[in-house]
Structure formats: structure tokens, C-alpha cells
Amino acid sequence: MKLKNWKEVTPGAVCTEAGSALKFKTGSWRAFKPRWIEENCIQCLFCWIYCPDMAIEVKDGKRGVYRYDYCKGCGICALECPGKKGKKAIVMEEEGK
Amino acid sequence: MAKVVAVTGNEAVANALRQVNPDVSSAYPITPATDIMQRFTSFVSDGKVKTEMILVESEHSAMSGCIGASAAGGRVMTATSSQGLALMWEELFIASGTRLPIVMALVNRALSAPLNIHGDHSDGMGARDCGWIQLWSENAQEAYDNTIQAFRIAEHMDIRLPVMICMDGFIISHSIERIEYLEDEEVKNFVGEFKTLNPLLDLEHPVSYGPLILPDYYMEYRRAHAEVMTRASEVVLDVAKDFEKLSGRKYGIFDAYRLDDAEIGIVILNSAAGTTKDAIDSFREKGIKAGLLKPRLFRPFPYEEVGNALKHLKAICVLDRADAFGGSYGPLFIDVAASVYPYKERPVLFNKIYGLGGRDYLPEHAELVLNELVEVSRTGKVKTFKEYIGVRE
Ligand code: SF4
Numbered sequence: 361m362k363l364k365n366w367k368e369v370t371p372g373a374v375c376t377e378a379g380s381a382l383k384f385k386t387g388s389w390r391a392f393k394p395r396w397i398e399e400n401c402i403q404c405l406f407c408w409i410y411c412p413d414m415a416i417e418v419k420d421g422k423r424g425v426y427r428y429d430y431c432k433g434c435g436i437c438a439l440e441c442p443g444k445k446g447k448k449a450i451v452m453e454e455e456g457k
Numbered sequence: 458m459a460k461v462v463a464v465t466g467n468e469a470v471a472n473a474l475r476q477v478n479p480d481v482s483s484a485y486p487i488t489p490a491t492d493i494m495q496r497f498t499s500f501v502s503d504g505k506v507k508t509e510m511i512l513v514e515s516e517h518s519a520m521s522g523c524i525g526a527s528a529a530g531g532r533v534m535t536a537t538s539s540q541g542l543a544l545m546w547e548e549l550f551i552a553s554g555t556r557l558p559i560v561m562a563l564v565n566r567a568l569s570a571p572l573n574i575h576g577d578h579s580d581g582m583g584a585r586d587c588g589w590i591q592l593w594s595e596n597a598q599e600a601y602d603n604t605i606q607a608f609r610i611a612e613h614m615d616i617r618l619p620v621m622i623c624m625d626g627f628i629i630s631h632s633i634e635r636i637e638y639l640e641d642e643e644v645k646n647f648v649g650e651f652k653t654l655n656p657l658l659d660l661e662h663p664v665s666y667g668p669l670i671l672p673d674y675y676m677e678y679r680r681a682h683a684e685v686m687t688r689a690s691e692v693v694l695d696v697a698k699d700f701e702k703l704s705g706r707k708y709g710i711f712d713a714y715r716l717d718d719a720e721i722g723i724v725i726l727n728s729a730a731g732t733t734k735d736a737i738d739s740f741r742e743k744g745i746k747a748g749l750l751k752p753r754l755f756r757p758f759p760y761e762e763v764g765n766a767l768k769h770l771k772a773i774c775v776l777d778r779a780d781a782f783g784g785s786y787g788p789l790f791i792d793v794a795a796s797v798y799p800y801k802e803r804p805v806l807f808n809k810i811y812g813l814g815g816r817d818y819l820p821e822h823a824e825l826v827l828n829e830l831v832e833v834s835r836t837g838k839v840k841t842f843k844e845y846i847g848v849r850e
């Protein structure tokens with residue numbers, strides 16, 4: 361994407377385009393990557409509601425895959441995930457391992 | 458038709474704000490500015506204005522409220538002094554960086570410690586580089602006139618920046634003067650309907666305010682802000698021209714008093730300029746060619762125009778009502794020096810710090826400075842480039 365010069369930026373850095381955060385991919389910030397273990401998932405959707413970005417897809421009311429382009433690896437989903445019978449449905453793994 | 462009244466500076470500014478009738482105000486009381494908002498909140502309670510008044514718990518919140526309301530798309534104003542302005546510090550930059558046309562009256566007061574409630578310029582000078590436009594006012598009339606003009610300047614589509622109107626605490630804010638009010642209708646027409654720019658409450662065109670701007674874009678926004686500042690002078694002059702048609706009162710970006718043929722000059726802000734003009738008159742009567750320059754638009758500082766107006770003088774004394782600790786000179790001096798610096802032949806400059814914490818500035822102080830200027834213009838030699846006057850040694 362060609363960067364704008366100072367004459368082209370909007371006054372006061374106001375974003376006038378709705379949903380433009382989609383273009384701002386932050387996945388490269390990640391040091392830890394969440395992995396979903398579907399068999400331990402009880403479909404509570406806690407992960408979806410707690411994710412500070414929108415990095416967890418939900419389709420037809422069901423927990424879907426990670427959108428890793430937007431996942432910063434904060435680990436909140438893994439912390440909040442109740443899992444099934446003591447077994448987490450989300451684990452954090454170090455990137456590059 | 459103008460109406461002549463005897464009022465304090467605060468009363469005059471509060472009345473200007475009533476006449477402008479802004480959409481929102483968010484404020485917290487602090488001496489000596491309290492009186493402005495106290496009077497204004499009475500106007501709100503009495504139904505004299507339609508303003509939505511937000512009473513908050515601190516100045517940090519007062520400016521935050523103004524920022525939110527301005528981003529939402531309203532015409533917004535507030536007032537503060539000293540510690541209040543200091544507590545707004547973070548918000549001042551957010552208001553200007555977000556290009557929000559908020560208008561704020563700053564009743565200049567010394568900063569603590571030691572605690573002091575009286576007039577000096579350390580508050581306004583501390584905030585001089587925060588990206589706001591600053592208009593300084595000599596008396597209640599100018600404070601009233603500046604307040605009205607400030608809305609037009611701030612809201613101008615080429616500008617969209619917050620404006621601070623400065624006037625001296627107590628000396629102007631609490632002293633009664635004869636001033637002329639415009640009619641309510643005249644002020645209403647002069648400021649016109651508020652025009653929004655990307656308002657948050659326009660649900661048809663959703664926008665976001667305050668995004669994170671990383672190193673790949675931050676400089677572009679700062680550069681754009683700097684560019685807007687360069688346009689301010691012209692807009693200030695245009696608005697002043699329209700205001701003159703309405704009121705008969707003429708304003709420039711600075712006031713040049715008996716300066717054209719002057720050989721020595723004083724540069725000074727706000728109320729002390731009045732006292733100084735009297736001293737200059739008495740020196741003129743003695744055949745001494747003295748003059749004065751009083752900046753009105755202090756931020757952005759009109760370097761070229763000030764330099765041009767001062768370059769022919771032999772000697773200039775800049776009087777600062779604030780010190781810049783650890784800096785070599787007072788803040789006004791630094792800008793005046795920069796404005797004459799490009800000229801090969803330039804006046805000799807020196808700096809006096811006066812009137813801190815409300816210490817009286819008397820005619821004898823102006824005379825002392827003028828006598829020294831006469832001496833310096835003769836010899837070309839300055840004994841002390843910066844010193845405090847009116848202080849016990
Ligand atoms: S790690 Fe954080 S950002 Fe990534 S999906 Fe989980 S909650 Fe969202």
C-alpha cells in the first residue's frame with residue numbers, strides 16, 4: 361500500500377472509513393500463538409467475547425477458526441476458556457517453535 | 458448598536474459566551490477564572506442560553522468533556538487558570554492534535570509552588586507550544602472582542618484548531634472597566650451557524666477518533682498541523698477585518714504603538730502594555746522616540762511580521778511576566794529575538810522579568826526600562842541581558 365503524504369492525511373487523524381481496521385494487520389506483533397483444540401471445546405464462545413480484537417471467527421453460532429492476521433497473542437482467550445472436564449480447548453504456543 | 462457598560466473582564470467574557478450560545482461547555486472552577494463559568498452557569502440555569510453544561514470533578518475531565526463534545530459535532534467552550542490549565546496538559550495536546558475547534562478563556566495566573574492566585578503568564582507560557590492558537594488581551598474590551606473572534610478563527614475550515622484567549626488574572630479579570638458590548642443578534646450573526654467536520658454523531662457517516670498512529674504516519678500528522686499554524690495569521694486578520702466592520706474596533710496580529718519612527722522599543726504582553734504606553738507618551742513629550750509592540754496573536758508567533766516591525770529600532774527591551782527556568786531568557790524574549798535574528802542590522806536586545814505572582818508593574822518600572830533603553834541605544838552596550846525588575850535584592 362502506498363503511504364499517504366502529509367497533505368493527504370485527514371485532519372486530526374480521524375478515520376472516515378468504517379471498518380478500516382480490517383486493513384491493519386497486527387498478527388506480526390504476536391510472540392505466542394493460540395491453538396484451538398476442537399474436541400475440548402464446549403461452544404461457550406467465551407473466547408469470542410473476550411478477544412479484544414476480532415480474531416476468532418464465529419459462523420452459524422459456532423466457534424470457528426482463528427483469524428491469525430489480527431491475533432496479537434495476548435492469551436486472554438486461553439485464560440478464559442473453560443474447556444471440557446479440566447482440559448483446555450485453547451493452548452498458547454511459542455511462535456517460531 | 459453598541460451598549461456601553463462598566464464590567465469586569467470576567468463578566469465581559471461570560472457575556473460574550475452567552476451571546477455566542479455554544480452547544481456544550483464542560484468546566485471546573487479555579488481562581489481567577491471561576492467567575493466566568495459561575496456567571497455562565499447562571500445563564501444556563503436561567504434559560505438565557507441553550508448550552509448543555511457539564512459540571513465535572515477536575516480540569517482534566519473538563520477538557521476531556523470538551524474534546525468529546527467537540528468531536529461529537531458541537532460548538533464548545535470552557536475557561537480555566539493556572540493549575541487548572543496544568544491539569545489539562547495532556548488534553549490540550551489531544552484537542553489540538555485532533556483539530557477540535559474548542560474555545561477556552563485562560564485567565565492568566567501564576568503556577569504553584571509557592572501557591573499564588575495572582576496574575577502572571579507562567580500558565581499560558583507553559584502551554585504555548587501545545588498546538589493551540591493563543592490570543593492575548595490587554596483589557597476587558599479586547600478579551601471580550603477576542604472571545605467572539607476566537608470562535609470564527611477556531612472553526613474556520615482552513616484552521617479547525619482550539620483557541621485560547623488569555624487575559625491577566627485580577628488586573629483584568631476582576632477590575633471594572635468601561636467597555637462596549639455588541640448586540641446579541643450581531644454576535645450571533647458574526648459567529649454564524651456552527652459547521653461540523655467529521656462529527657461522531659453523524660450516524661450516516663461513521664468515523665473513529667483517536668487512532669494509534671505509528672512511526673509510519675505520526676510525522677505526517679505533525680507536519681500537517683504545522684502547516685495549519687502557518688495559515689492562522691491570515692485567518693486572524695480576515696476575522697479582525699469583519700469584526701472591525703461590525704464594532705469599529707481594529708485588531709491586528711499585534712498592536713504597534715508609536716513604533717514607526719521609534720528608535721527604542723518595549724515588547725510586552727497583556728495589561729502591562731497599557732501602563733507602558735503611558736510611559737512612552739511621557740518620553741515622547743521629552744523628545745525621545747520610544748515605541749511599543751504588544752503581541753495579540755502569540756501562537757502561532759508571527760515571526761516575519763514582528764521582525765519587520767522591529768528591525769529598524771536601535772534597542773529593544775522585552776518584558777516577560779514569566780521566566781523560563783534554565784532557559785537563557787524569558788519566553789517572549791526568545792521569540793522576539795528569533796524574529797529579528799534574520800536581519801544583518803538588528804536592534805540590541807535585552808530582557809526583564811517583571812510582575813510575577815501579581816507583583817505590581819508600575820509606571821516607574823516602565824520608565825526605568827525606557828531610561829536604560831536610551832542609554833543602550835547611545836552606547837550599544839548592555840550591562841545585563843536578563844534580569845528581574847521590581848524584586849527586593
Ligand atoms: S490470543 Fe488474544 S488476540 Fe489472539 S485470539 Fe486470543 S484473545 Fe484474541
Ligand code: SF4
Nearest residue numbers: 401402404405407441
Ligand atoms: S472459550 Fe474455549 S470452550 Fe468456549 S468456545 Fe472458546 S474454545 Fe470453545
